[in-house]
Amino acid sequence: MTVESNIILNTVQVNQKIKRIAYQIYESNSNEKEVVIAGIVGNGYIFAKKLVEIIQEISTLKATICQVNINKKKPLEPVSTSLEVKDYKNKSLVLVDDVLNSGTTLIYGVKHFLDVPLKRFKTAVLVNRNHKKYPVKADFKGISLSTSIKEHIQIDFLDKEATAYLI
Known part of the structure; x- marks a missing residue:
């Protein structure tokens, strides 16, 4: 079986999902002046x-972009952001990652922002897998998949293309 045969979302579908999530974020923040979109380093930031x-x-x-630096291999290490706390304090914030797998990365990202008073806090992922070991959920999601533990989701963001694969 080739990687090509395991495409979950092609470029058109990924772009549709991203656009739909953007509209949902806008709708849930329509009474706000600003929303901070905090992307987890790597594909989460690209998303x-x-x-x-x-x-x-x-x-x-x-919409203000913020990069969230989390060591995905060692999530207990301190989390840092490209913005100072004063830049997102008392604002609406959406924490973004590409895939919600076990929930480890997202929960440590959430933990970092719990120390700061926020007006509203939501999460967004492009692909939500149903194998969480932490009680974290995605408020906005592109697609939900029930996959086996051995399977892996990979998202490739290239210049104008983006593809999600099941490996």
Whole structure:
């Protein structure tokens, strides 16, 4: 079986999912002046940048990008962000990652932001797998899949293309 035969979402579908999530974020923050889109380093940040672009196209809502630096292999190490705390304090924030697998990365990202008073806190993922070991959920999700523990989801973000594979 080739990787090509395991495509879950092609570029058109990924872009549709991203656009739908951007609209959902806008709708849930329509009474706000600003929303901070905090992308987890790697694909989560790429996904977050795409969300910010679309939110700025479809609304007057100010969407601020923030990179969340988490060591995915050692999530207990301190988490840092590209913005200072004062830049997202008392604002609406959406924590973004590409795939919600076990929930480890997302829960440690959530933990970091719990120390800061926020107006609203939501999470968004492109692919939600149903193998969580932590009680964390995605408020906005592109697609939910029930996969086996041995299977892996890989998302490739290239220049103008993006594809999600089941490996």
